[in-house]
Amino acid sequence: MSSPDGQMKFIEPAAGLFHLQMAIVNLLFCAHRRGGDRVGSLQYWMNEVKRNTGMFHFENRTIKDFRACDRFLNHLIDAHVLAAVAEEVQADSWHRFCEKLSSMNFRKVISSAIKCYQDQGMVFKMREKTLDSRDIIYENSVLFLQHGLIYKRFANAIRSGDIGWVEHCLKYFAIWLQNNDRTTTLKNYQKECLRLVVCLQHIYSGDFRNYWRHCALVNPSGSPTGYMPCDQLCELIIRMLKDRMPSNLDPAGIDFLCSVLGPQVIVFKHCRDNLYRDVGAAEHYQHSSKVESINDVRTIAEKLMKQKAFTKAVGRVNYADEINGKASSAVDLFGLGCCQIASGKVIRELKERLINSELKDDEDEDEDEDEDFVQIAEPGAAGIDEDNFIAF
Amino acid sequence: MTERRPSSRSLRRPSYMHAMPLYAITDFSDPHQVQLLHQDTIKNLHTSVSDMLEASGLTLFDILQEELRAEVASGKTIEWMDSGGAASLIQLAFRISSTSQVKKTICDIAGIILKQEMQQLSGSPAMRKPAKTLTADEVSNFSFDLLRNEIREAAPRLESLIETLSQSSQCNYSSTGYAGKCMNVSIPSDDDTDDETENELDAERGYGVEERRKQKIRVRMRRVQTIRATVIACLCYASRQRANRLQMQMGYYLSTANTPKRVMEVLHQLGIAVGYTSSNRAVKAVAKSCRERLEGMIWKYPGAFPSIDNINFYAHVRDQTQHNQSKLLNLTAGYIGWNPGSGIKEILRACDVDYRRVKDVETLDLLPNEREMSRHSNLMASEIYNVLVERCAEYLRKTDSKGKDLKPVRSWPQYQLPQQKTIVHTLPVLNRNEAVVTDMCKILRSISAMVGVDADTVRNRKILFKGDYLTARNMRYGPVNTKIN
Numbered sequence: 002m003s004s005p006d007g008q009m010k011f012i013e014p015a016a017g018l019f020h021l022q023m024a025i026v027n028l029l030f031c032a033h034r035r036g037g038d039r040v041g042s043l044q045y046w047m048n049e050v051k052r053n054t055g056m057f058h059f060e061n062r063t064i065k066d067f068r069a070c071d072r073f074l075n076h077l078i079d080a081h082v083l084a085a086v087a088e089e090v091q092a093d094s095w096h097r098f099c100e101k102l103s104s105m106n107f108r109k110v111i112s113s114a115i116k117c118y119q120d121q122g123m124v125f126k127m128r129e130k131t132l133d134s135r136d137i138i139y140e141n142s143v144l145f146l147q148h149g150l151i152y153k154r155f156a157n158a159i160r161s162g163d164i165g166w167v168e169h170c171l172k173y174f175a176i177w178l179q180n181n182d183r184t185t186t187l188k189n190y191q192k193e194c195l196r197l198v199v200c201l202q203h204i205y206s207g208d209f210r211n212y213w214r215h216c217a218l219v220n221p222s223g224s225p226t227g228y229m230p231c232d233q234l235c236e237l238i239i240r241m242l243k244d245r246m247p248s249n250l251d252p253a254g255i256d257f258l259c260s261v262l263g264p265q266v267i268v269f270k271h272c273r274d275n276l277y278r279d280v281g282a283a284e285h286y287q288h289s290s291k292v293e294s295i296n297d298v299r300t301i302a303e304k305l306m307k308q309k310a311f312t313k314a315v316g317r318v319n320y321a322d323e324i325n326g327k328a329s330s331a332v333d334l335f336g337l338g339c340c341q342i343a344s345g346k347v348i349r350e351l352k353e354r355l356i357n358s359e360l361k362d363d364e365d366e367d368e369d370e371d372e373d374f375v376q377i378a379e380p381g382a383a384g385i386d387e388d389n390f391i392a393f
Numbered sequence: 394m395t396e397r398r399p400s401s402r403s404l405r406r407p408s409y410m411h412a413m414p415l416y417a418i419t420d421f422s423d424p425h426q427v428q429l430l431h432q433d434t435i436k437n438l439h440t441s442v443s444d445m446l447e448a449s450g451l452t453l454f455d456i457l458q459e460e461l462r463a464e465v466a467s468g469k470t471i472e473w474m475d476s477g478g479a480a481s482l483i484q485l486a487f488r489i490s491s492t493s494q495v496k497k498t499i500c501d502i503a504g505i506i507l508k509q510e511m512q513q514l515s516g517s518p519a520m521r522k523p524a525k526t527l528t529a530d531e532v533s534n535f536s537f538d539l540l541r542n543e544i545r546e547a548a549p550r551l552e553s554l555i556e557t558l559s560q561s562s563q564c565n566y567s568s569t570g571y572a573g574k575c576m577n578v579s580i581p582s583d584d585d586t587d588d589e590t591e592n593e594l595d596a597e598r599g600y601g602v603e604e605r606r607k608q609k610i611r612v613r614m615r616r617v618q619t620i621r622a623t624v625i626a627c628l629c630y631a632s633r634q635r636a637n638r639l640q641m642q643m644g645y646y647l648s649t650a651n652t653p654k655r656v657m658e659v660l661h662q663l664g665i666a667v668g669y670t671s672s673n674r675a676v677k678a679v680a681k682s683c684r685e686r687l688e689g690m691i692w693k694y695p696g697a698f699p700s701i702d703n704i705n706f707y708a709h710v711r712d713q714t715q716h717n718q719s720k721l722l723n724l725t726a727g728y729i730g731w732n733p734g735s736g737i738k739e740i741l742r743a744c745d746v747d748y749r750r751v752k753d754v755e756t757l758d759l760l761p762n763e764r765e766m767s768r769h770s771n772l773m774a775s776e777i778y779n780v781l782v783e784r785c786a787e788y789l790r791k792t793d794s795k796g797k798d799l800k801p802v803r804s805w806p807q808y809q810l811p812q813q814k815t816i817v818h819t820l821p822v823l824n825r826n827e828a829v830v831t832d833m834c835k836i837l838r839s840i841s842a843m844v845g846v847d848a849d850t851v852r853n854r855k856i857l858f859k860g861d862y863l864t865a866r867n868m869r870y871g872p873v874n875t876k877i878n
Binding site for chain 1: 538616679711724726727735737746747752755758774781784793800809834841860
């Protein structure tokens with residue numbers, strides 16, 4: 002009989018939100034990168050605000066520097082929001098925008114902006130029409146705005162510890178990840194995010210869902226905006242450990258690392274912090290001051306206002322600065338994702354996968370009750386492909 | 394200010410004498426005259442005693458010594474000595490004749506008293522910390538305030554002496570009535586303080602001059618108190634090597650800060666920290682206490698969860714790049730976290746996770762419903778408002794056209810976690826590669842053993858294990874593919 006300990010049935014694995022956030026940034030970069038450094042592409046905006054284009058590997062479609070990508074994405078989203086609001090107040094330059102904003106009720110402005118852009122399927126409907134009656138620039142800008150606001154909410158909710166909003170955003174991410182565009186397919190997180198959403202909605206009981214909510218985020222500092230995903234803390238612990246690993250790590254060093262440093266690496270930090278606080282010593286190297294980003298945001302927002310990115314112009318296929326060709330369209334993640342889900346294929350595959358992996362195992366356990374042997378699966382064994390043995 | 398001493402001549406040879414005794418002419422119904430009579434009687438007595446001492450060649454010391462001899466000691470003299478008489482004698486001696494001999498005698502006596510206190514302090518268990526008994530809680534919660542309290546309790550005069558010695562000539566930092574005194578003195582500025590920059594910062598923070606002054610005094614006072622405690626702890630360490638509470642903490646701190654061995658040895662010789670060997674022993678002891686703390690943690694905190702991730706490290710190479718694959722080490726690190734505000738009372742049951750319910754999932758469940766779309770409008774509004782506040786707050790109007798205050802657009806709270814500090818206990822690093830499914834099984838088994846989970850206790854229970862996608866996927870493979878008796 003295979004015991005529960007042997008099979009470790011008590012374990013319920015769940016992927017952390019930090020790696021999911023990285024996957025979403027990757028997805029957004031892929032969806033909105035568009036062609037090379039043409040006007041409106043991500044590379045174009047990076048050059049405009051003099052950011053290092055190496056933060057994202059455009060050929061392999063992978064993130065090289067997550068923090069830089071996250072910062073850049075946030076600035077670009079802010080600029081799009083400002084440009085969209087500028088359109089609402091009928092302003093075509095930064096000065097006019099500020100003038101108009103100071104003379105208007107901002108609640109009404111925001112309300113009218115939401116009415117224009119809240120429909121997540123609006124671009125999908127627009128794209129059903131012929132090219133002559135479409136405005137590609139407007140569609141791209143609206144898509145970026147819609148995607149960006151959800152991403153911002155997700156990141157803010159994580160920081161402030163509102164896990165309810167995180168769950169809300171997860172549902173949208175699960176839909177986005179189901180899109181079938183070749184350039185924006187992230188197979189791993191496509192399955193994982195959907196699985197998580199289904200687990201939270203159906204598989205987990207109310208108590209277990211509550212348990213997940215209290216395990217998804219951690220707050221090591223205790224500050225109101227100090228929440229972070231649990232896997233991000235794991236990455237920080239690994240960084241602390243790596244700081245203490247000598248380059249000439251030998252077997253004895255590994256033993257010391259494993260048994261002595263590993264269990265107390267966080268105690269090291271607590272001890273240092275406690276002593277700094279207790280004696281009132283200045284903590285050097287704590288650069289908490291933010292770099293002023295308004296100039297970058299303003300530069301992008303002004304460009305968008307100048308290009309009238311949020312003004313619908315039927316038949317527009319490119320930016321005013323680009324004379325030749327047609328601007329490539331951003332991927333409508335929500336629209337394509339909804340189509341895939343509506344086709345029923347996603348649900349069917351999910352059910353097969355979960356039934357095969359989880360429920361079949363329960364049946365096996367019932368059948369093998371009298372068996373009493375040890376068997377560890379090896380690469381190539383049934384049910385495990387070679388990929389399982391390759392580092393992610 | 395010293396009191397002027399009357400001359401012996403004026404005492405012994407009064408300028409005016411009258412044959413008629415004073416008591417003969419005193420009106421006893423007048424209290425003032427009675428008091429004058431009493432003073433005169435004492436004066437006459439002093440004169441006669443003084444004359445008698447002069448005539449006999451004895452001194453007051455001889456008389457006092459004789460008075461205090463055991464066989465003749467009267468309770469009254471001893472009582473007088475105990476109730477401040479002895480202290481008055483020493484003060485009088487120091488005031489009248491502060492010769493080097495008097496100073497030496499007083500210092501010798503003080504030395505004896507302070508030595509006794511020092512012995513008591515250095516022998517106290519609070520000042521002693523063997524390296525092998527150090528725990529994670531002790532090193533994380535060490536406080537100079539506690540150390541000061543211990544010192545004050547065991548050696549109050551020693552602390553008072555150090556306090557007196559460390560008082561600045563410009564500012565009195567005595568602990569009694571300190572605040573009142575400090576408010577009226579000028580604070581000497583530190584050499585490394587940039588007053589101009591601080592003034593600007595204070596102006597930005599809205600601090601007034603008086604507030605800044607008080608804050609500066611508080612900081613300085615705290616610093617002085619810390620130095621005093623350190624000095625006394627170093628004296629204890631000098632007198633007895635086992636009185637090493639502060640030195641052990643500093644030794645551990647130096648280890649946490651990656652201090653080189655040679656630096657640690659120099660600081661050890663100066664009495665500030667224990668030596669490298671003891672520090673190393675302390676680090677191992679804390680590691681042991683950390684491992685012990687993990688045992689049964691899942692049962693102690695039912696809402697706790699392990700989270701693991703892989704460490705990829707290239708040993709014996711200059712750069713941590715993927716070109717050095719042959720030198721790649723794959724280890725696994727992790728921690729157990731617990732949010733105190735979770736309110737979960739027991740480990741959840743296996744029936745709380747029922748994969749059979751997947752059959753009920755429908756297409757519409759994965760698409761946003763009406764309620765979610767309404768919530769989404771609030772999401773967009775609040776995020777647009779946040780951007781406007783962050784980027785152009787000065788242009789946002791505070792009131793509407795009718796003069797009513799405009800409320801900010803806030804996001805609706807959905808499921809706000811309480812403000813809390815997560816308890817995090819790191820796990821020992823495992824020399825296993827989580828990307829290999831067989832290793833993953835061993836990793837999970839090791840972690841389960843560390844936190845006190847065994848076959849019987851976890852039957853029909855479910856514990857969340859967190860990680861990245863690869864970790865979660867391989868964990869799922871582990872239980873499915875492993876069968877062990």
